[in-house]
Amino acid sequence: MTSKTLFSLALLGAAFSATPALAHASLETGQIAAGSTYKAVMRIPHGCKGLPTIALTIDLPEGVIAAKPMPKPGWTVETVRGAYGKTYDYYGTPMSEGVTQIRWSGGELPDDFYDEFVFRARITGDLADTTVAFPTTQFCPEGQQVAWTEIAAPGQNPHDLAHPAPTLTVVAAAEKAGHGHGHNHGAMQMAQAGDLTIDSPFARATAGPARNGAAFLTVKNAGVEADRLVGAKAPVADRVELHTHLHENGVMKMRQIEAVEVPAGGEAALQPGGDHVMMMGLKAPLKEGESFPLTLIFEKAGEVTVDVMIGGVGAMEGQDHGGHGNHGGHGMKKSN
Ligand SMILES: [Cu+2]
Known part of the structure; x- marks a missing residue:
């Protein structure tokens, strides 16, 4: 084996260990601004030790409200409703209960295949600057299951978990909109x-x-x-x-x-x-x-x-004119 081949293999190994998402259940979009609607795409990479996945549940954390699953051909979708920990404001409507778990069943996802399960929900402002987990469990025949429900303790590297719950990082709304451009001149002048x-x-x-x-x-x-x-x-x-x-x-x-x-x-x-x-x-x-x-x-x-x-020397508009994102910001990607 040449040294070049060795080098390539080493890189491949590093890539795999750095992206456990290849093997774990994970959310396609891992970051969003607080106070926005999130399209969650849960990626399921494999079944239970050779067995197909025949049902899947996703638990919704506190602060994720007004959830709606997307119908999935070949699967039955059900929701479990419950009380939220508090009353949230949803476009002016108080909301104190709603979907807390989504369950897909009746389909069959072979172990060798990959699939996605989709829902959307409101990520409330309460979640700004936090990482929230969406515990997800795959159910297979013969009572087998894979539970992606482990949550890293403070200071623990989530990569050390065998079955980490998929997570979403919620950033403060201002950062995503690019309002926070270093100098605070307050609101629109x-x-x-x-x-x-x-x-x-x-x-x-x-x-x-x-x-x-x-x-x-x-x-x-x-x-x-x-x-x-x-x-x-x-x-x-x-x-x-x-x-x-x-x-x-x-x-x-x-x-x-x-x-x-x-x-x-x-x-x-x-x-x-x-x-x-x-x-x-x-x-x-x-x-x-x-x-x-x-x-x-x-x-x-x-x-x-x-x-x-x-x-700046070439400024074309007032920077507090609600003109989003043109002034550096915090390097956040705009994702809407
Ligand atoms: Cu002049």
Whole structure:
């Protein structure tokens, strides 16, 4: 045997020991955000020592509610209902009892075959930052069974268990949605002035020694009268002007403008490539992740001060504008 073959075999061995899922009952998706609906696909890799699986039960842990099994051709599906440990809110409806076990029977899954058993359920917020187990038992002829019901004790490696219960890791909802991007600026930035709402003001970080910066935002007008943004003030800059971008002889140029119209029942969007608030003579660089106050002056609504978030050099939107996932987050995969 060559050394290359030996090396390959060693890798193969390592792969098997690192992924017991190949041999154990396991859930196809092992991680989900709290407060979401989970499609559980239970994978059954083999029968009972050569015997086929003729029934299967899955126990649902506390905090997993409103479960519904998916019908499976060739199998009878039944549910066992019971009281939950507490009353949960299910889309506004109090829910204190429901399915606690799902049982498939009447089919036959030969030992040499693999199959999947599917249900969906709500993973409640209570389960955030926990790992929950779904004890699963395979029943075979002659009273044989395989019970995947062992739960690792604290500090115990689940890989050391002979028949571990399939587990699901529940992460906090914020992580999955990408809201938790390192710096906590709180909820969506909005400010109100009369009928006007100023939504998600943001600026781009300045690069190098640049002494000018631009701020962007959307002004919504819920009133029946039009208004005009006629000026702005910011302590971070010597001078603040309203600008727009114009194409002149094929070149994009900035021009100062007198005002930005905010139509009645409409909005004015100040965004990259269009109208913007120009800050000239910055006293310090605009640093990503920080913020600064900007006072907007409206003809009718008067003055309103907003907190402007500083995004990356190429930011295209305010990062607290419910825009999910574009700002690093915690490296969680989006799985919806
Ligand atoms: Cu400008």
